[in-house]
Amino acid sequence: MSIGHAPTKKVFLKTYGCQMNVYDSERMSEALAVDGYASTETMEDADLIILNTCHIRERAADKVYSELGRIRDIKDERAALGKTTTVTIAGCVAQAEGEEMTRRAPAVDLVIGPQSYHHLPKLIARNHADGKSIVETQFPDDDKFKELPERRRTLATAAFLTVQEGCDKFCTFCVVPYTRGAEYSRPVAQILSEARKLVSHGVREITLLGQNVNGYHGVDTHGKDMTLGGLVRELATIDGLERIRYMTSHPRDMGDDLIAAHRDIDKLMPFLHLPFQAGSDRILAAMNRKHTAAEFVSLVDRVRLARPDIALSTDIIVGFPGETEGEFQATLEIVKTVHFASAYSFKFSARPGTPAASMDGQLSEDVKDDRLKRLQDLLMQQQRTFNAACVGKTFPVLFEKAGRYAGQLIGRSPYLQSVHADADMSAIGKILPVEIASVGPNSLAGVVKSL
């Protein structure tokens, strides 16, 4: 049974940034497949070029504009051969730039915000009909997820599933509340239905996504409010779904029921990504994080009490405006107290339109570079210690794909570590016990234990 039109057109889709953009790109390509688009890795062959952009990093918009220079040339070369190329900018830079994008880059036909990509097929048709560029960055009333094709096409063993979007926290350094809008939680039934479809396609592990995922408050089929802890319990009843993960969380939304889910639900992986950003209470207040360093540490203690084998990762910003050496030391103290299995660390970068961008006390790049280096040395040391402690232990590994060598497969441990071991291709999609034998720079090596 064929679904939608036979592929006659090609789409080149490049994704920048976070897992939510990866998920959005998957949903976009599924919607376009229904409209007859097949994916291509070659921009020159594409009838439709989409950049799904990220606004988190410094000069994010500049990078998109420089990429658009090359795309304009490709569009002109194809036009000389009588071929049409529709250029689309999606994601958070599209949301932030809006009309400015078509003014600065006339080669752009469509500018679509993260809440509007379900309208892509009809916007392309409109652009082709009247040849006018279209900017769609308002937050639409219709439910994007209801409009997207039901059928999920992913063939992987692990998949992302967006359950919550937007953020109401307004951390002073962050653009997300402006580019992704207010917090919205998808209805429980919609999420369960999508999860079942993914499992029916061979997915064994699902990572629930949200900018503030543990702030999830979806409505269940009885009209009652359900938290992330409740959603995890519901998902854990799906046969064939073996592992559940979620990211990204805020310490203030780590409810007792979610901590209890870590205690009770084996399918919920013992790995928690919990950003703390900075160790000084004065800086945390200036960031508008609305919690103290001590509250973060006691939260971690409560989580570890519920699930003693849990591992933590985090996000940290160094060099926030006004941060003193002493306040930076407070950040290092939190790291030494908590011990992280992995972490993402960044220099503060002033994001246009955020309160922190115009705060006094902006630090020099040299100071920020020095602090980032000292922090990353400590974090790398902790990651190495965590991985080394895994040698000799046996972990259930979900095998995902073939490795570099013949007869080798690569999979993920419960701690998201990449693990390679010799196994038959038939083990892909299976969870097998692996005894860890050694630690490499980016992965662990092990031996499959007989069941």
Ligand code: SF4
């Ligand atoms: S909670 Fe996260 S997404 Fe929300 S404003 Fe803060 S940093 Fe940004």
